[in-house]
Amino acid sequence: MAIGTAAGLFSGIFGVGGGSVIVPLLVLWLGYGEREATGTSLAAIVCIAGFAAAVQAGYGNVRVGDALLVGVPAVGGVLLGAWLQQRLRTRTIALLFAAVLVASAVELLVR
Amino acid sequence: MIGAIAIGLAAGVVAGLLGVGGGVLFVPGLVIFMSLTQHQAEATSLLAIVPVALVGAYRQDRYGNVRRRDGLLLGLFSIAGAAGGVALANAVSGKALQVAFALFTLVVAVQLVRKSVREPQTDGRARGAARSAEGAKAGRRDKGV
Numbered sequence A: 001m002a003i004g005t006a007a008g009l010f011s012g013i014f015g016v017g018g019g020s021v022i023v024p025l026l027v028l029w030l031g032y033g034e035r036e037a038t039g040t041s042l043a044a045i046v047c048i049a050g051f052a053a054a055v056q057a058g059y060g061n062v063r064v065g066d067a068l069l070v071g072v073p074a075v076g077g078v079l080l081g082a083w084l085q086q087r088l089r090t091r092t093i094a095l096l097f098a099a100v101l102v103a104s105a106v107e108l109l110v111r
Numbered sequence B: 001m002i003g004a005i006a007i008g009l010a011a012g013v014v015a016g017l018l019g020v021g022g023g024v025l026f027v028p029g030l031v032i033f034m035s036l037t038q039h040q041a042e043a044t045s046l047l048a049i050v051p052v053a054l055v056g057a058y059r060q061d062r063y064g065n066v067r068r069r070d071g072l073l074l075g076l077f078s079i080a081g082a083a084g085g086v087a088l089a090n091a092v093s094g095k096a097l098q099v100a101f102a103l104f105t106l107v108v109a110v111q112l113v114r115k116s117v118r119e120p121q122t123d124g125r126a127r128g129a130a131r132s133a134e135g136a137k138a139g140r141r142d143k144g145v
Helices: A002-014 A019-030 A034-059 A064-084 A090-110 B002-018 B022-034 B038-062 B068-091 B094-118 B124-144
Strands: none
Touching: A002 A019, A002 A034, A002 B022, A002 B068, A002 B094, A019 A034, A019 B068, A019 B094, A034 B038, A034 B068, A064 B002, A064 B022, A064 B038, A090 B002, A090 B022, A090 B094, B002 B022, B002 B038, B022 B038, B022 B094, B038 B068, B038 B094
């Protein structure tokens, strides 16, 4: 499946999970509903990111301590997000997140 | 270090709520707060994503949102792409990769804004239509990469 290969490429090149590739393509090409696309994408990402991380480890790029430093709070964040979902509008979070992304992109560009 | 923890927490929240965003926050967070190189940050982000995606997928599975067979197929087919992607990332300079990553981040941000502004918060059908339009844009963008 082309989606898998494309997602793997993005994951490998950028160090992300590949969800921003998988979810829209699952919906567009395979007629998935939004929730199923998100859920299935997350399951795939476990394998994709895991494999890409293993390859990167071969290049000596993985800092395990730092991975824990961000990864452990992130797991907490996922559970916190589930709690927040009942209390905050998704649009607010999405727009806030987009703003943070723009800020981080600018920061990376001027470094 | 506090910054990195905060980034991690935020990334988890966003990943759980929006289904995307783990790596896109991890990477700059690691570069900015832990002074990792772009290559190190991307590699480390990948490792951090695994438990986050695992927890997220487990939750979604309990809601019945995971098509397991497709998820597995996606994972398997991604292997060649992932190996190629990592090789490509390691073949370019850190600065070039950083610029490319920043642009990728901007694209994700634009996608997010368009999607969230377009869809009403409660109508599932409109959300599906909006996402298909976003998917078309994403599809064209991906072919150009």
